[in-house]
Amino acid sequence: MVTWAGTRGVMPLAAALSIPLTADNGSALAGRPLVLVLTSSVVVFTLVVQGLTLAAVVNRSGLALEPEHTAQEEDDARDALNHAALEHVDHLATLEVMPATAVDRVRRGLTARLDHTAETPDGTTADAAYRQLRREVIAVQSTELHRLYDEHRISDTTRRRLQHDLDREEAALGIG
Structure with missing residues (x-):
């Protein structure tokens, strides 16, 4: 005898599909197609209803925040x-x-x-203006770093280490 451990997707469908096609006497098992249709319908209905209502339930519960x-x-x-x-x-x-x-x-x-x-005169925030200015300053520093390297005043190791620091600073500024 098959026991159904739950109503989650695969278990009931697998149990329904495991019903033999024929009875012991060789005749077609009566009701098997109906069981398959009903089981498939229950699984699909359960998934669709839960799928369509899950967002509303989560939003209403306060678990998810905008x-x-x-x-x-x-x-x-x-x-x-x-x-x-x-x-x-x-x-x-x-x-x-x-x-x-x-x-x-x-x-x-x-x-x-x-x-x-705080807003600046052009309507942006002071934070956005700071990040923009900081990016410009980093670009100037990067240009100066390359000039020092090109003039052989610093080694490649020093150039790479300082460029890495500038890149990390710029990445820390984030997008925006």
């Missing part, structure tokens, strides 16, 4: 982290336990991260 929501949540969290770090740096500055130049350098970096959403 990419924009996730990006905004990440930006908000980064801002909170930077604010907390800035407060800590300001606290260290009042205690005068760190050199003022180090405190100022870290404060400038944190402030720049917090200003990433």
Whole structure:
């Protein structure tokens, strides 16, 4: 006797297909075609219904979040982290336990991260303008690096190492 372990796609269909074509006496097994049709229908119906309703169920459950929501949540969290770090740096500055130049350098970096959403006069964000300017500066540095190499002022090893650093910096800027 065949036991059906579940209603997932292949098991019921495999069980239905394993029903013999003929009975012990050699006659065609009555009802086999009906079992095959019903089993196939149940499998297809189950897959189609689940496939068409899965997205709606996931969206309604709150398990899936829109990419924009996730990006905004990440930006908000980064801002909170930077604010907390800035407060800590300001606290260290009042205690005068760190050199003022180090405190100022870290404060400038944190402030720049917090200003990433400020708009420039042309309507782009300060972050986008920064990335564009940084890419231009990297291009100038790369050109200078090649000039130094062409004039035999640096070795190929040095050129490759510095070019690798510039490439990593540019890749860290991301797309945009």
